Amino acid sequence: MTVFNLNGQQLYAVQEGLPNRQVALLIHGWSSSWYAMSPLMPMLAQRFSCVAVDLPGYGKSPALPERATIVAYADLLAKLIEEISPGPVVLVGHSMGGMIGLTLARRHPQLVERIVMLCPTLSGRLSTAINVFIFPITLLERFGLGSLIVSVVENVVVGITDRLMRPVSFAERTGITENQYKRIRADARRPGQGRVRAECFRAMRESDLSGKLNDIEVPALVLWGAEDNTVPLRDAGLLADEWPEADLRIIPKAGHWPHFETPDLTRRHIAAFLGLPLASTDLNIPVDDRTVAEVRDIAQFIANSDIGSNLNQAQRIRLAAQFDKRVFAPHATIVGVETAGNEMYIVQSGVVEVWSDPDSVGQAPKNLRMIATLTPGQIAGELAMLDGGLRSADLRAGPDGAT
Numbered sequence: 001m002t003v004f005n006l007n008g009q010q011l012y013a014v015q016e017g018l019p020n021r022q023v024a025l026l027i028h029g030w031s032s033s034w035y036a037m038s039p040l041m042p043m044l045a046q047r048f049s050c051v052a053v054d055l056p057g058y059g060k061s062p063a064l065p066e067r068a069t070i071v072a073y074a075d076l077l078a079k080l081i082e083e084i085s086p087g088p089v090v091l092v093g094h095s096m097g098g099m100i101g102l103t104l105a106r107r108h109p110q111l112v113e114r115i116v117m118l119c120p121t122l123s124g125r126l127s128t129a130i131n132v133f134i135f136p137i138t139l140l141e142r143f144g145l146g147s148l149i150v151s152v153v154e155n156v157v158v159g160i161t162d163r164l165m166r167p168v169s170f171a172e173r174t175g176i177t178e179n180q181y182k183r184i185r186a187d188a189r190r191p192g193q194g195r196v197r198a199e200c201f202r203a204m205r206e207s208d209l210s211g212k213l214n215d216i217e218v219p220a221l222v223l224w225g226a227e228d229n230t231v232p233l234r235d236a237g238l239l240a241d242e243w244p245e246a247d248l249r250i251i252p253k254a255g256h257w258p259h260f261e262t263p264d265l266t267r268r269h270i271a272a273f274l275g276l277p278l279a280s281t282d283l284n285i286p287v288d289d290r291t292v293a294e295v296r297d298i299a300q301f302i303a304n305s306d307i308g309s310n311l312n313q314a315q316r317i318r319l320a321a322q323f324d325k326r327v328f329a330p331h332a333t334i335v336g337v338e339t340a341g342n343e344m345y346i347v348q349s350g351v352v353e354v355w356s357d358p359d360s361v362g363q364a365p366k367n368l369r370m371i372a373t374l375t376p377g378q379i380a381g382e383l384a385m386l387d388g389g390l391r392s393a394d395l396r397a398g399p400d401g402a403t
Contacts, residue, residue: 001060002051006079012060013053014038017045021292022113023085024048025077029095029121030200031188033059036094039259043267047276047292048090053077055100057196059187068199070096070207074104081111088113090274095231095256096121096204098222103207105218114314115220116270119228119256122213122235124204175253176260184257213243219314220246221273223266225254245312247273275299275317295320298348305346305377328397334380337368337394345380351398352380368394 004011014034017024024044026037034052044050055073057063064072077100081089091112093101098120105112220243224236239248249269254261270276275295298320302308308316325348328334334345334352345352354372371393374380380395 001054004080004083006076006083009056009064009076010062011053011056011076011080013051014041016041016050016052017048019049021047021049022087023081023089024050025081025089025091026050026052027077027091027093027097027100028052028055028058029093029097030204031058031193031197032094032097032184033187033190035059035183035187036097036257037092037259039263040092040267040270043271043276044092044274047274051080051084053080055097057193057200058190063196067203068196069203070099070103071107073100074107077104078108078111081108085111090114090116092116092118092270093120094118094259096200098122099124099204099207099209102209102213102216105216106212109216109218112218114274115216115218116273117220117222118258118266119224119231120222120235121204121231122209122238124206124208126201126204126230126232174255174257174261175263176257180260184260210238211242213239213246216243219312221269221314222246222248223258223269224248224250225256225258225261226250226252227255230256272318272321273314275314275321294325298323298325301348301377302346305379307346307379325403328402330397330399330401332397332401334395334397334402345395347374347376347378347380348403349376350400350402351375352378352402353396353398354380354393355396356393373398 001012002015004013012034026034026040026044028034028036033054037052041050041052054061056076057068064076066072088111091101091104091114093099093115095118098117099122101112101115101117102120102122105115222236222239224233226233233250236248236250239246251258251262251265251269254266259266295317299308299313299316302316302320303311308319311319323346326334328350335343337356352374353370354374355368356371357368
């Protein structure tokens, strides 16, 4: 692990990916460690320089000298970003880590380009099950004798908190493996963390983001397990009401840990949002610098196109990652009349000519003639392509070719 020293505060982190790429900062939640973000790192490392931290008091990072608060965590991570990144970063936060990420984006908007949140704590109010069963145990751990009592009870009852947490944390048909579950629970039961767990429980309740979400202008993707019994779905309703610009997705067959329970679906949503090229395939194959640069160039171009003028930056990058760039020689056929296909084309440079036979509607074309020209930024495509129907026109590159 890497150790950062931020004004005397040590912060441990796991790093993955190429060091010269944009930074993706991964923030775990309550009673966790960097491992809580591990399922996402191989995919994100295709394109980003990933830094998954142990928040102070968790994992290997020593606790803050003062009481842990959401603002203190957010400001500390802002210092980390300023130290390790020349520009804005992508934040990926789970649970309490989502609340920390949003607080960071509100207090230091210049440091954040985009946010991905998984089951974020928004109101600070956790589920009834957490309040009734888990918090009393956490409160006991706050004090030395209480921690001893909890440890003895766990040894006698074979991990009472593990049994309580399983239905609270995971969906009934969860896809998490037994080894993953044991590792997550080992982090939650790490000795010496009773004080910070109790402080963070209080900190979340004191950091209610209700009424503040519409202040955030950073593009965001929010993924929520449909069976989350830790952070209730009422917080998702809060998000939908107050921050409609955020892209909210509800993940079926997932509880509070969708990246462990439904990893493929979760990764695909994130890959699409962050513009990982060809997000539907090969999620763990590294993306070279040329492809990353090309996606950004296309995103910049479509900002001024018919299709991209009303999209935000994150949406344009997401769309740009799905494009293939093709260069056609002068007068070359791009696609032929009466061929089936589902491609759509956006002219980047040059001219595309549309050749058709308006007199043969519904019949095989006989005498094709040029009926239109498409210039850079315009879309070439037909509604028929949506259901794989036949095209009614040739698309040909103009006299100077087309991209």
